[in-house]
Amino acid sequence: MLHGVKDLRVEEVEVPKVGAGEVLVQVRGATTCGTDLKIFQRGYVEKIIKLPTIFGHEWAGEVVEVGEGLEWPRKGMRVRAGNSAPCLHCAMCQKGKYNLCENMIWLWGAYAEYVKVPSRMVLVNMQEIPQQVSYLEAAVTEPLACVLHGVEEAGVKLGDTVAIIGAGPIGMLHLLAVKKMGAKKTMMIDLVDERLDIATRLGADETINGGEEDVVESIRNLTDGYGADVVIEAIGLPATWEQALKLARKGGVVLEFGGCPPGAEIKVNAEQVHYGELTVLGTFHTTPLHFRRALDFIASRTVDVRPLITREMRLEDIRKAFEVLSTSRNEIKIGIIP
Numbered sequence: 001m002l003h004g005v006k007d008l009r010v011e012e013v014e015v016p017k018v019g020a021g022e023v024l025v026q027v028r029g030a031t032t033c034g035t036d037l038k039i040f041q042r043g044y045v046e047k048i049i050k051l052p053t054i055f056g057h058e059w060a061g062e063v064v065e066v067g068e069g070l071e072w073p074r075k076g077m078r079v080r081a082g083n084s085a086p087c088l089h090c091a092m093c094q095k096g097k098y099n100l101c102e103n104m105i106w107l108w109g110a111y112a113e114y115v116k117v118p119s120r121m122v123l124v125n126m127q128e129i130p131q132q133v134s135y136l137e138a139a140v141t142e143p144l145a146c147v148l149h150g151v152e153e154a155g156v157k158l159g160d161t162v163a164i165i166g167a168g169p170i171g172m173l174h175l176l177a178v179k180k181m182g183a184k185k186t187m188m189i190d191l192v193d194e195r196l197d198i199a200t201r202l203g204a205d206e207t208i209n210g211g212e213e214d215v216v217e218s219i220r221n222l223t224d225g226y227g228a229d230v231v232i233e234a235i236g237l238p239a240t241w242e243q244a245l246k247l248a249r250k251g252g253v254v255l256e257f258g259g260c261p262p263g264a265e266i267k268v269n270a271e272q273v274h275y276g277e278l279t280v281l282g283t284f285h286t287t288p289l290h291f292r293r294a295l296d297f298i299a300s301r302t303v304d305v306r307p308l309i310t311r312e313m314r315l316e317d318i319r320k321a322f323e324v325l326s327t328s329r330n331e332i333k334i335g336i337i338p
């Protein structure tokens, strides 16, 4: 249970009771996420998470109870679901912007033995996991879905040069995705050499340590002086949002992916946007369509997420897992096993 900033406790709670249309799943694997770490360290908007709550949102497991009125799923099925389900009938949903649904429901509770999936989520965002996919791999569907939505909006194309700021789990997933989309050259930027080494092992063509090198100059040198076709910010700080703008070529695209603290503002050079035809876009979360696609990509190993789970820990050590994540230079995602 998360009670507040840095206040995560292991508690015994009742196994949730299942009502009509709902499904109870025994969690078999969960994965830690940058968002979880952010919430643990600094809190979050109440619209999305109300405290105290069971924590975590990336999970997969086995169906143990199926509520009245459901023909699918069946007991014993391996599934993943959530962490969101749009309503399909608000103004945003009607425009196809399911990720911006006005009535979105969010599901927390990955770091637990059981999770109850609400009926709407069973209908629009629960999938069966193919046999060859492990529970931990399936748990990574959520962040990959967010990344697939982002790179699709950014319009990454065959032959693009792509600079990614932040070699954390989200930056790494972007790296894997844009390589599959045909990026000609991927350039990873971070302050931690150990993370950049992991990025290299995952296929990054170039790595830049922003603490040791002039990032703008390095990106220029690696792109014949022009800047990158696509720049992706995967940290969520105003300083790196601004840095991202400086790394794009004329006519390039900047995807500001990482969520900044509330109230944050950035400076944008109007000349660069106008004369340089810069496209700056933000993307938030993802849609049921992308959850489906992400799981398919994980299953086909089109995007192999296994190397991102760098360690496994038991559920009772969840506090320690977050301490490890707060300080470690080597861990990307920790698999949590109940």
Ligand SMILES: [Zn+2]
Residues within 6 Å of the ligand: 033, 034, 035, 057, 058, 142, 143
């Ligand atoms: Zn996540």
Ligand SMILES: [Zn+2]
Residues within 6 Å of the ligand: 086, 087, 088, 089, 090, 091, 092, 093, 094, 100, 101, 102, 103, 104
């Ligand atoms: Zn809606």
